[in-house]
Amino acid sequence: MEKTEIIEVKFGKLQGYIDEEISIFKGIPYVEPPVGELRLNAPILKKSWDGVLEALEYRPVSPQPPPINPLFPPPPQSESDCLNLNIWTPGCDANKRPVMFWIHGGSHIYGSGRLLNGKALSRRGDIVLVSINYRLGVLGNLYLPGAPANIGQLDQIAALKWAQNNIDYFGGDPDNVTIFGESAGATSVCTLMAMPKAKGLFHRAVSQSGAVTPNGFDLSVRKTTTEMILEELNLKLEDLEEFRRLPVEIIIKAMMKAQEKAFLTQTEMDFRPYIDGDSLPKHPTKAIQEGYAKDIELIVGTNLEEWRFWRAFEPKFEEYDSSEFIRRMKGILKSAGEDEKKTDGLIKMYKKSRKENNLSINLAETYEACMTDSIFRIPSIKVAEAQSNHQKNTFMYLFKWKTPYENGRYGAMHALEVCFVFGSFWEDYLFTFPKRTPETEALSKKMSDYWISFAKIGNPNFDNALRWPSYDKDSRKTMIFDNNIEIKEDPLNRERKMWSEMKNWSYF
Template sequence: MKKTKIIEIESGKLQGYVEKGIEVYKGVPYAEPPIGDLRFNAPESKHTWSGVLAAIEFSPVAPQPPSPFTPQPAPPQSEENCLTLNIWTPSTDDKKRPVMFWIHGGSYKTGGANNYNGIPLANRGDVVVVVINYRLGPLGFLYLPNAPNFSANVGLLDQIEALKWVKKNIMKFGGDPGNVTVFGESAGAGAICSLLGMPAAKGLFNRMIPQSGSTSPLGYQKGRAIATAQRLTSLLEIDKDDIDGLRKISAEKIIEAQTKMDQQVLEGGTALLLGYSPLIDKNTMPKHPLKAVLEGETKNIELLHGTNKDEMRLWELWYPGVKNSEELSNRLSLMAQPMGQSKEKILEIIDLYSETRKNPTEIYNTIITDTFFRIPSIRLAEMQSKNQPDTFMYMFTYPSPIRNGSLGAVHAIEIPFVFGTLDMPRAVNFKLFPASNKETERLSAKMMDSWISFARNGNPNHKEIPDWAQYRNDRATMIFGKDVKVINDPYSKERSVWDDIIIFKE
């Protein structure tokens, strides 16, 4: 292993290694371990260490329940001492490269930085790639408003602390602290959008690329967060305001209770209602992120946003489909009350989507894809484009090979295309992602170059794709699939039926 030179930052000295011409630094702590009295609290900046930190191995990921996406056969080690980041850089010179800061997904309860490799992006784009761990589930998003010495949204505050670390230290790794693009997928994308409503995040990044995640129409609700905390503390047999007692319970026992609760929620038919997620809180997120956007507080942030065509069909791999039209109506009617809509409006939506789709499962998954992914993304782009012209939209349509391609472009399938990691071992125990071949590698190259170009100058255009116009009244959307092309207002009929529904809800 060829080692890098020793880098000295404010906290201490560290040394990484060189792989394929890229300097790699793994497991770099950006905050103190959130244990003991720091559990459930905002992160504390990393203290100094002595000696030279060997930054050559991934650190443990945040404690979490098992997931179908957990790498097999050996899942990564997890522990509360997880607030670390990984860096890939072409050189630790003074060139001041664009920084691409990735926030992983996983429903705010699973995932980790160990699943990602920044070498292809760093090599191709001469950029610095940073991937972080942050607290998940009840350890990152439990809401206990009456407990003393407690902070909400600590998982998001971890991300802000990591961004502050980048602002302070990334020049030592060849990066430009004044040119930071945050990008992420699923919950990572939702987290990025949540940062728009958090004053502490202001000025820490210049651009954002939320992939398959936005401001959820059912998100940010304190009522659900309080109910989740009550259910969890009941399973733990402890008073919900006894934060000192909660800090003494092992992380393993908390995750065990979380797993049991998740199963109860699934059996109750409310699997889509995230129990642990960002919420509006006067101290950390005083207003809804979209309200901040509408008021022009985010006008200096350039936006590249998009979704996959068949997001929700991924879950067909684990959960039973919709048997008939009656079950379809019953399932979707459950969404009416939380969204503040009548059942009649939900039935109108079902009728529209049924015009071109006959299978109840396909209709259901398409409506849910639009409800939780596509339409919220469009809403954010509509609002942001009023104050920031450099707003762009995409849709990913390349199908997964699962079930002979019948599932389409499911949730998360675009990630290896963006990272250029199609030829690397799968991070899941089934072949969800397309294999590396000439067609997929060409598509990956086009996407990587768009993401890199946007990170460099706020414009995703390059010579290998059609002209990609800013998102305006014609709703220009770049389609990344077997063909790469621009379509104005894709699925416009379905989009328009939501025009009077999903804005935001405080």
């Protein structure tokens, strides 16, 4: 292993290693260990360390339940050593490169910053790439009086502050930072756009499949979630100090038991950030709509068949009869504030639109399309609409490339686009995701280059590339990513119009 020169940042000396001309630093602590009185407390920026920190290996991640999706391997975990970040850079010099700051997904319960290798994207774009770990689940977003709200988001803000103070030592420009994330990471991106404490810490944003739903940030759901977990621990809302003294393993087990009960009783549990009137004053989409993030250039988009990702959890999915899918679609309408009696009309509209777009009209896939829209596509469109009123550099995409795995069973599923953006295919262990082929390489280069250009200048367009028009409510021009990329106006517009008329969406 070829090591880098020892560099000195504001908190001490550290040394990474070099791989294919990229200097890599792994497991850099950015705050003090979140244990004892700092469990369920705001992060405190890291104090100086003695000696030389060897940043050669990934460090543990936030404690979390075993992954419910068999596609993702469980990483080593440690509460005391989980708040760390990783950096890939072409050089620790004075070149002031754009910084791309990655926030991982995982329902705010799972995941880590170590899943994706930033080397290829850093090298291709001559950019500095940062990935982070932050507190998750029961340690990141509980509601307990006396504890700060949105602790996981506060960790992300602390990591952004660390980057502001130190990224120039790694050849990065603190005045040119793009945050980007997928799924829960994209939800975090949109939330950061609405958080006062994050102001000025980043300049551009990319939201890939964020779940910024109308009711997703309600405090009432966090209270229910917290109470269910505390019940398993024989604690009450006012027992913050007792909670801080419990072994983390017991807390995670209580969270898992509460999740099982919630599933059986169909009780909603959620670990997304929540509106507390302080750290997050209002719903992110509402704040964006009111111009709170008007200076932030934005790319936002989703995948065509997001919900197919969850087929991995239901091996007998295709065996369900029509009554099960109808029951589920009634639930979708109910969550949107609509009468369940409208289910037949909902199904007819989806089937008509899907037939017009040469998509399957069987009920299982119609249900999946409805879930994709309600949780990911429509919320993302609403964010794009809101920002486009204030920021001309707002861009929308729809990712349609389909994985061939299991005869196409998973389609253009959730998280599939991430490999293409990073140019780092997960073929070693995530067999559902694409392998490196001439076809996938070609699409990956196009997507990577759009993201890189956006990080550099706030606009994804560059020489000799298909022009990606900005998004507005008149034309709704959207980039379609597939083997052949193209621009379409208002794709799947029947569904968009229907959702915009639903009660809970009228808020936006």
